[in-house]
Amino acid sequence: MSVARQTRQREVIVQVLQGAEGPLSAPELLARAQATLPGLGSATVYRTLKLMQEQGEAHAVHLDGEPLYESTGRGHHHHFSCNSCGRVFSLDSCPVALPTGTVYPGGFVVEGHEVTLYGRCPACVAAG
Structure with missing residues (x-):
């Protein structure tokens, strides 16, 4: 090759x-x-x-x-997984206002987070 x-x-x-x-x-x-x-x-x-x-x-x-x-290089973003067609989409906005360094009760210090939303994508909603 x-x-x-x-x-x-x-x-x-x-x-x-x-x-x-x-x-x-x-x-x-x-x-x-x-x-x-x-x-x-x-x-x-x-x-x-x-x-x-x-x-x-x-x-x-x-x-x-x-x-x-x-x-890489897409910045902070999350994902949406369609329950109907199985496709996964990147979401540009963050649904969680959770800054790095946030301390949760019990001493848990947030260093980052990932969120995946599940539901139906626009194409699957339109298809019924």
Whole structure:
């Protein structure tokens, strides 16, 4: 495999992650990337995701099932998981005003938080 081909594969994977409306599973990422590079294989996607995580370019989001991946640099945000279609979306606003350093009763000091909202996405609501 040539370096140029590997670079193109990684470029497509990065573009798919950055253009996604929310975090993607590795199979979802593969399917979307294959629209541009039909010969792309799952092993390449997993290797690239691992490398991107090691380099701080992507991170895993853990919900109820398999890990989902998104590019870093999106700032503080949360997720919405559709109970009907299973898609996960990134939410730009934070529904919880919980600053770092908040101390909860018992001495728990908040260093960060993650929120996932569950329900139906607009497309599923419109479909009935």
